Amino acid sequence: MSAARIFDLSGKVALVTGASSGLGARFAEVLAENGAAVVLVARRAERLDALQAAIEQAGGKAIAVEADVRDRAAMGRAFDAAEKNFGTVTILVNNAGVAHAGRAVELSEEEWRRILSTNLDAVFFCAQEAARRMLAAKTGGAIVNIASVLGLGVDKGVIAYATAKAGVIQMTKALALELAFKGIRVNAIAPGWIVTEMNRDFLSGERGAKLKREIPIGRFGEARDLDGPLLLLASDAGRYVTGATIVADGGQVVALRA
Numbered sequence: 001m002s003a004a005r006i007f008d009l010s011g012k013v014a015l016v017t018g019a020s021s022g023l024g025a026r027f028a029e030v031l032a033e034n035g036a037a038v039v040l041v042a043r044r045a046e047r048l049d050a051l052q053a054a055i056e057q058a059g060g061k062a063i064a065v066e067a068d069v070r071d072r073a074a075m076g077r078a079f080d081a082a083e084k085n086f087g088t089v090t091i092l093v094n095n096a097g098v099a100h101a102g103r104a105v106e107l108s109e110e111e112w113r114r115i116l117s118t119n120l121d122a123v124f125f126c127a128q129e130a131a132r133r134m135l136a137a138k139t140g141g142a143i144v145n146i147a148s149v150l151g152l153g154v155d156k157g158v159i160a161y162a163t164a165k166a167g168v169i170q171m172t173k174a175l176a177l178e179l180a181f182k183g184i185r186v187n188a189i190a191p192g193w194i195v196t197e198m199n200r201d202f203l204s205g206e207r208g209a210k211l212k213r214e215i216p217i218g219r220f221g222e223a224r225d226l227d228g229p230l231l232l233l234a235s236d237a238g239r240y241v242t243g244a245t246i247v248a249d250g251g252q253v254v255a256l257r258a
C-alpha cells in the first residue's frame with residue numbers, strides 16, 4: 001500500500017484539544033492536510049477561528065469550539081458539535097496542557113490542582129467521553145495522548161507536571177488494554193523540548209544553550225517534528241499499535257547526563 005494511502009484520514013473526524021497554539025494547532029493542521037475533518041477546541045476562541053479559516057482556505061474541513069477541557073459539560077458540547085457537523089469523533093488528540101515551575105516545598109495546593117486538573121484529570125475525562133461515543137457508534141477509533149519526556153524522567157521544579165505526565169503514560173496503557181477489543185487504540189507521544197509559546201522564553205539565552213547541549217540531535221524540536229508520530233498513531237499505519245508511548249525528543253532521554 002502506498003504511504004499516502006496508509007496514512008490517509010479521509011472520512012475521519014478528529015477532535016484536538018489545545019488547538020489554539022503550539023503543538024495542538026500543528027496537529028490540527030496536519031490531520032486536516034491528510035483528510036480528517038477537525039474540531040478545534042481551546043479557550044481562546046479568536047485563535048481557533050483564525051486556524052479554522054486557514055484550514056478551510058487550504059481546502060480542509062474544520063470547526064472551532066470554545067471550551068475549557070476541565071469543564072466536562074462544555075467538552076460534551078464540543079463532542080456534540082463534532083457529531084452535528086461531521087459525525088462521531090474517531091480520532092481524539094488529548095493535547096491541552098499547562099506548564100509550571102516551582103519546587104515541591106513551595107508549591108501551593110492551588111497550583112498543584114491547576115496542573116493536575118488540566119494535564120491529568122481532563123485527559124482522562126476527554127478520553128472517556130470519546131471512548132463512550134466511539135463505543136455507542138461502533139466506529140472504533142484512535143486516542144492520542146500528549147505526554148512528555150518528563151513523564152519518564154524528572155527534573156527539579158516540575159513535580160506537578162511530571163507527575164501528571166507519568167499518569168498520562170500509565171493511563172494510556174490502562175485505557176488501551178480495556179478498549180483494544182472494541183477497536184479503539186490508545187497511544188501517547190512523549191515529546192522532548194519543542195519550541196512553542198509554553199517555553200519560548202524558558203528556552204532562550206544561556207539556559208537554552210545549555211539545555212540544547214543535552215540533546216543528541218543538537219537542536220530543540222519544532223511542532224512539525226511530531227507530524228510523523230501523530231500520523232502513525234492516528235491512522236491505519238498504526239493499526240496494530242496500542243498502549244505505546246512514542247518518545248520524540250532528539251535522543252534526550254537516552255543520553256546520560258553529566
Ligand SMILES: NC(=O)c1ccc[n+]([C@@H]2O[C@H](COP(=O)([O-])OP(=O)(O)OC[C@H]3O[C@@H](n4cnc5c(N)ncnc54)[C@H](OP(=O)(O)O)[C@@H]3O)[C@@H](O)[C@H]2O)c1
Nearest residue numbers: 018020021022023042043044068069096097148194196198
Ligand atoms: N512544547 C514542549 O516542549 C512540550 C514538551 C512535552 C510535552 N508538551 C505538551 O504538549 C501539549 C501542548 O503544549 P504546547 O507546547 O503546544 O503549549 P502551548 O503553546 O502553551 O499550548 C497549550 C494549549 O493548551 C490549551 N489549554 C491549556 N489549558 C486549557 C484548558 N483548561 N482548556 C482548554 N485548552 C487549554 C491552550 O489553549 P487556550 O489557552 O486557548 O485554552 C493551548 O492551545 C501540552 O500537553 C504540553 O504539556 C509540550
